[in-house]
Amino acid sequence: MVIVMGPEATQVDIESVVTVVQAAGVEAFVSRGVRRTIVGLVGDVTQLDAAGLRGMGGVRDVMRVSTPYKLVSRENHPERSTVHVGGVPIGPDTVTLIAGPCAVETPGQTLDAALMARAAGATLLRGGAFKPRTSPYAFQGLGERGLRILADVREETGLPIVTEVVDAQDVELVASYADMLQVGTRNAQNFALLQAVGAAGRPVMLKRGMNATIEEWLMAAEYIAQRGNLDIVLCERGIRTFETATRNTLDVSAVPVAQRLSHLPVIVDPSHSGGRRDLVLPLTRAAIAVGADGVIIDVHPQPELALCDGPQALIDGDLEELAGVMRDLPALLGKSAAVAQPA
Amino acid sequence: MVIVMGPEATQVDIESVVTVVQAAGVEAFVSRGVRRTIVGLVGDVTQLDAAGLRGMGGVRDVMRVSTPYKLVSRENHPERSTVHVGGVPIGPDTVTLIAGPCAVETPGQTLDAALMARAAGATLLRGGAFKPRTSPYAFQGLGERGLRILADVREETGLPIVTEVVDAQDVELVASYADMLQVGTRNAQNFALLQAVGAAGRPVMLKRGMNATIEEWLMAAEYIAQRGNLDIVLCERGIRTFETATRNTLDVSAVPVAQRLSHLPVIVDPSHSGGRRDLVLPLTRAAIAVGADGVIIDVHPQPELALCDGPQALIDGDLEELAGVMRDLPALLGKSAAVAQPA
Amino acid sequence: MVIVMGPEATQVDIESVVTVVQAAGVEAFVSRGVRRTIVGLVGDVTQLDAAGLRGMGGVRDVMRVSTPYKLVSRENHPERSTVHVGGVPIGPDTVTLIAGPCAVETPGQTLDAALMARAAGATLLRGGAFKPRTSPYAFQGLGERGLRILADVREETGLPIVTEVVDAQDVELVASYADMLQVGTRNAQNFALLQAVGAAGRPVMLKRGMNATIEEWLMAAEYIAQRGNLDIVLCERGIRTFETATRNTLDVSAVPVAQRLSHLPVIVDPSHSGGRRDLVLPLTRAAIAVGADGVIIDVHPQPELALCDGPQALIDGDLEELAGVMRDLPALLGKSAAVAQPA
Amino acid sequence: MVIVMGPEATQVDIESVVTVVQAAGVEAFVSRGVRRTIVGLVGDVTQLDAAGLRGMGGVRDVMRVSTPYKLVSRENHPERSTVHVGGVPIGPDTVTLIAGPCAVETPGQTLDAALMARAAGATLLRGGAFKPRTSPYAFQGLGERGLRILADVREETGLPIVTEVVDAQDVELVASYADMLQVGTRNAQNFALLQAVGAAGRPVMLKRGMNATIEEWLMAAEYIAQRGNLDIVLCERGIRTFETATRNTLDVSAVPVAQRLSHLPVIVDPSHSGGRRDLVLPLTRAAIAVGADGVIIDVHPQPELALCDGPQALIDGDLEELAGVMRDLPALLGKSAAVAQPA
Known part of the structure; x- marks a missing residue:
């Protein structure tokens, strides 16, 4: 300084x-x-x-002269890292598709969404059992019942599970079911939660706070890393700006910038950043083209009945197009779609 | 809708x-x-x-047509509310000065800061024992030892205590010492924490998230109110904008806007919004002039030795000026400085 | 309403x-x-x-219910438009590469940059003779001498010219040299200038104001259209946000959103949004992948000697990669690289 | 650097x-x-x-180490400046009230507004003859006819005139009527206009761009100063943020920050920042309390008939309260309300 x-x-x-x-x-x-x-x-x-x-x-x-984060910095760790989730890599050589319903509602809905996701090329299943909602009157998730549904669907489909944890007290419970713990945008500076997931022995997907600078995002990752866990995947999901046409503004530049500053993989959530179904596929293409190591996408068998963020979920027709994107676009960047690696 | x-x-x-x-x-x-x-x-x-x-x-x-919050809305509760903290009112008829050190460091430093605060007209003591910090390498507070110091200083000075809680697991502990629980800007959408403080049986000061709209701030208050606690004071503390000359941009307009939408008292934190000592007094005057029901200010006996946000703390000379502001300005708005009411 | x-x-x-x-x-x-x-x-x-x-x-x-713009709205003009600049199309079927130096400095530098641009696949030449600069002490452009250099280079290379006009009084002069007039981000609400370019009989590239909503951007286009000129190309170039790691935040979502609301073509400026050479190619790929109808890129034969924005200019090695992107990526979206059409 | x-x-x-x-x-x-x-x-x-x-x-x-502006910097000019407009001072010892209609519509409306303004303590008259409007379909002002009305009302009331110029080509015309030229927020980086007003021989009120940092605002002032005109008054009028409850977010902190960096006077526009009548008086009090050297306020005899920004205009009842604020609040800061000084 x-x-x-x-x-x-x-x-x-x-x-x-x-x-x-x-x-x-x-x-x-x-x-x-x-x-x-x-x-x-x-x-x-x-x-x-x-x-x-x-x-x-x-x-x-x-x-200030020095970077304020150390463990996640690329300065002391020039090689970019690959994180494995249930055998599926997320890292510089691949593009990983994570898909599933925003919220777990029923066994049938979750299984159907998982099958749709897998058909489109997804190798990891997302799905929320604990939902942080702006309104206390909105659906808050099924809790442990939702986790059991996810575990059953993993059994049925072979897809490892990514699911959110919203409170430090729930980390142990969620980690007992999940293959990867997700920390959401509203908890990006919930330091008690960051420390708890850092100690949970599971890979973590850390969403960028909607008001976090890239530096603050890396500092949040440092909180996790400090507890001994370097299996962290950063997820850009849109920042808050003056523009109201989209829910948030997807900051695609953050992908190469974060990859230059940190060795951690960086993926993108095109569903929550735009908040509109018609933007999901264009933003997915943009994310892969800018160099993201993966994308995480909402799908739902019947979005019109979804209890959470339904209208941004992809439906059947979109998924064929998504499968096409996953087949053709990674190759143009010298990457391949990520698949589970044999144990 | x-x-x-x-x-x-x-x-x-x-x-x-x-x-x-x-x-x-x-x-x-x-x-x-x-x-x-x-x-x-x-x-x-x-x-x-x-x-x-x-x-x-x-x-x-x-x-959208209806307001999405109900309990904290002024629509069904047209009279503005007064919240009492250890006998001290925060509400429409008064201007309450809350002051103290950003972080509790030692018994001596805390007592000295409290005496400075009281001399300037403060009737409530602020002080942090649990500190949420962007960097994991920064001072994180003394924890329960800090709470005990605060309790001792309350004993000595008669000032009720306002202190932050950063994790739902700590609410019971903090509530056993504090007269008022503070929820900080980084936890403005930590819903588990909001629900926990809602159930803790103590008045709550809810800081606005640095990226929260006024509506989201009121929704966060609704989470607390839902658990049966309507003793909530809203605190505007600056929002994140493109301007970098100040740490955040104090949104003074939010005070009359929130007072029009909600019956809850609204105060202002001029210390953390600007992040600079030279702005604290001008912003304090602006806050009272715009109609705030109180202000919360950092003071420190030796800011150059402070472990947290020292250089924004007011020092002795400033405090005389602050005492003058508290003496003259509220009267111009038909208010008086808040003092503890006899039990 | x-x-x-x-x-x-x-x-x-x-x-x-x-x-x-x-x-x-x-x-x-x-x-x-x-x-x-x-x-x-x-x-x-x-x-x-x-x-x-x-x-x-x-x-x-x-x-508000109705859209406040009419002539540029897609509501009354459902087909997306193609604008021709010196025979080169910008529209839904193609990806147009516009490239050249940020500022015209000398005949040699401009010609070299134009040859680099053409080799990379550019079919339109950009170059500034009038430069709006934040600092009055920064290089302000060569004025009419710069326009003459551009015209000579057009003669030599066959590339039609896109150049900025910053004052209504200069529109006639600039239009006498240019194939397309550019209105920059700082003039996005300079209504006198918008009206003047609307009457100048040349296609116009309208950059989005760095603080303009998509709606305001379309309203600015409406000012041009009102004067009888519908040959308008919208250019997204980054918006101002709290993030400081990049000069501005490229809002890729704005491309599909504006294309849905307006029939006008939409291109992207990846050079000025990021302000960093290492981001230009990733953002170019993201722009084309999200569906942009073209990109406009800074190149310079010796960026280290550039009088304006040099360090964001692409250099020789990058241009081969750019040529590869222009060859492979448009096809994936069912488009082709735009070339001049025979008269 | x-x-x-x-x-x-x-x-x-x-x-x-x-x-x-x-x-x-x-x-x-x-x-x-x-x-x-x-x-x-x-x-x-x-x-x-x-x-x-x-x-x-x-x-x-x-x-960067040095400030990029020199003439307007306080570094080489430590005394704060006072600018005189038709004999009325704007500077550190006074609070100047500028008031009048947003737009000049008719002689009667302008005279009535001027009389209201004067009764409330205004010593300068604002009023727009050239109006920059986001929509090309909105009222654009009366042009020279409006300037003549302003001149007549000045004759009648003795109030010097502040009026906006939106195009470099109009500067000479507007300067032939006005006592002070106003440059609006949308033209804050219209450098041709800044240079033209710098050469016009009239004091200038420079509004902050709604997306301008304080540094960019001072750089814009430097453009004016470079042409030999140091009679510049800075006007904070709200910045663009994510908050939508107010039209813009009034950045009161910018007042002391700009006063510390520059010797120029700084005033505040509480009417346009909030865009709501119910916020004008609270924000006026906040502006004076934070140390502004003046305020500029919209008044209208019949706001419900105003052609521009009517509903934010103060009406009769508010004006008595405004007169009270001007009488009592400046004294608390060791200032007095500004009045015209004998020639």
Whole structure:
């Protein structure tokens, strides 16, 4: 971190800054110039608050130099990682299709959705048993009953399960059924939950907070990694902007940017970012073309009856087109569709 | 809710929409016009996903009519509410000053900060024992030891305590010490936590999510209210925008807007929104002038040694000015500074 | 437009709303319900200010029904349009590559860039002679001298020219050289300029304002169309969000959304949205994959010497990869790379 | 400007960066560290594009040190400025009330609005003759006829005039009538217009672009100042965010931040930021309390008949309250309401 003092900074201003810095256990080196003085910092600057330093007398600017995350950074781990979920790889050589219903409602609906997903090329099954909903009056999921349905459908179809956990207290329960734990956008800074999934012994899919910068997203991943779990897949799912034509704005640029900064795989959720069925296939193509390591898509046998996000779910006709995309597009990028690897 | 069909909508499009609506247990009334057909909805539309409906064939627009929150709405509760915290009112007739250190560090630092706060006119003490931090390498708070320090300082100063809880599992513990539970901006959609504080039998201060619309903020409050707790104070603390000169953008308009929509008191946090000490007093004046029912401010006896957000904390000289603001400004709005009421 | 009155609305409130509406020459139909009254509007509601109506006594909500643009809307023109620029089509059947230097600097640099562009498959040449720059101390372009260089390079390479105009007073001059006029993101609501290019008798490329909603973008196009010019190509170039890792956030979803709402072709600028060379090819692939009718890309023979946006310009090695994308990707979407059509 | 190279940066990477920097006429000083190399820049770095540099091989970060504006910066002009408009001061010692109709419609309406404004304490009259409107179908103003009405009303009331100019070609005409030229939010980066008003010999009110950072706003002011005109008043009028409850989000923090960075006066427009009449008075109080040097407010004798933004205009009852605010609130900040000074 570098602190730039303005020409009006007094000796007392400079000493105050040095005191603050040293109080946080960081070394401060003062370089005096003709018009400006620069204070260079060495040590663990994570305790320091740049915005606050900026408000101190005489300070012109505060600039951070090092990345604030370490375990998930590509700096110390130049090779991009592959995460395996029930034998299915998610990583730089493949495009993984994860699909299934937004919410588990009944055994029949879940099985039908899983079969649709598998026919379209999916090798992992998504499905929510615990649903975080903006309104307390909306359907909140079936809970453990939903997890049992997912387990039965895995048995029947052979598809490993990805499912969300919304509370640290439920992590153990969900991990006892799931092949991969999902942390949703609303919990992207629920640090108790991040630490709990970090300790659960399962791969984790970490959705980007709808208001999180890429750096904050990687910091959230660092919370998980700190507990010893590096099997993390990042999932871009749209950010909140002023545009209201789509539910959120899919930030496709975040895929190559995150892949450059971190060794973790990065996938995209085209269903929740747009919130509209007519956008799912175009955004899926864009995601794969930009270099995503996979996509996660809502499907539903009867979207008009879905209890959650039905109208964004793909239906039969779309799925043939999706199968075509999965067959043709990855090859253009030197990748292949991901399939389960023999144990 | 009203669904507007475009001129190109077919009979099948209209029937599909009606099917989706009825599947959610909502009645649908179809009005055919020369160029457009409108589907009016009656019933609990909270299960319906407007963005999704918008993606269906023939749909031009979807417009919500009723407010999606009920218990916290002013519609059924026209009088604005006053919440009492250890005898101190927060409500429409007063301006309540809550102040204290961002984080509890030591007994001495906490007591000194509390005495500074009280001298400036504060009648409630803030202080964090559990700190949600973006970086896993930053100071995370003293936990229960911090709560005990707060309780001791309350004993010494007579100031009731406001303190944050970050995990549903800790609610009972924190509630056993605190006079008011705070839910922070990063947990504004941590629904498990909202439900837990709703059941804890303590007044709650609910910070606005930094990416939450006013409506989503009120929906989060509804989660708390649903568990039987209407002693909720809303706290505007800045939203995330493209501007980087301040940590967040304080949305002062949200105060009168939320007060018009909800009967709950609304206060402002000028310390965390700006993130800079030089902005705290100007933003405090703006908050009171716009009609806020209180403000919550960071103070620290030695900000240069603070373990968290030190450089935004007010220091001695500022506090005299703050005391002046609290003495003169509320009167201009027909209010008075809030003091503890005799039991 | 529909105005929803709250249950507290008085007869006087309702009549005030009707008066405002009728004053704008719009008919108002009042439907009284048990709890709510709805005022339906028929006529040209463009004079009415929804936000303002929302502030009137008793008003709960204001909802717009009709699209506020007509000439560029797909509603009355269901076939998607193709715009021809010097014989080169931009439209639904093709992917058009427009490339060239951000700014015209010298004859040699412009010719070299044009040859690089052509070799990569470009059939239109971009290049700025008038540059709108955030800083008054930055290079502002060569003006008419730049236009003459472009015309010479067109002569030499056969590539028609796309170039920006930044002031209504310059439109005639620029139109005397250019095959297509570009309106930049900072002028997306410079209505005098929009009207002037609408009357200039040349196809127009209209960049989306970096803070414009898709609806506002189409309204800006409507300003051009109103002057009798429907040869308009929309260009998505990134919107401003809280994310700072990229210069702007490319909103790929805007491509299919705008194509659904308007019959105009929609292209993408991957160079200016990301502002980083390493993102140009991934974003180009994403743009074509999402269905864009073309892309516009910065190239420069020596980016390290460029006077404007050099470091985002593609260089030789990248261009081979770009040529490969243009060869393989459009076919996957049932399109072909656009080439000039014989007169 | 400082460029930080990553540990993976090669000698060639470093030399490329130095070449780019030197090509822009800037000196580059390379400091090699154990893990990182830092390139310090001295000279006019305004030609350099930080985002672009960030994309170059080996570059980890690019940080700007100097402010990119000079004439409007407080660095070289520590005293805050006062601008006089027809004898009325706008500056640090006063709070100036500017009021009048959003649009000039008729002589009677304009005179009535001016009298209302004056009665409430206004000493400058606002009123638009040229209106930039999002929709081409909305009322665009009376043009020169409107300017003549304003001049007549100035004659009658003694109030100097503030009016908007939307096109560089109209500057001379508007300046021949107006006491102060206004540049609106949609033209905040219309550089031709900024330069033209800079040369017009009249004080200028520069509204912040609804998507402009504070730095870009000051850069726009620098365009005006460069033409020799330092009589510039900055006007905060709300920025675009994700919140839809208000038309824009008033960024009150921008007032003290801009006052710290620039010597120019800063005022606030509470009418257009909120877009709702019920927010105008609360936001006016907030603006004055945060330290604004003035406010500009819409009034209309019959808002229900206004051709532009009527429903946000204050009416008679509000004006008494406004007069009270102007009487009592400035004094609390050690200021007084601004009045015309004898010539």
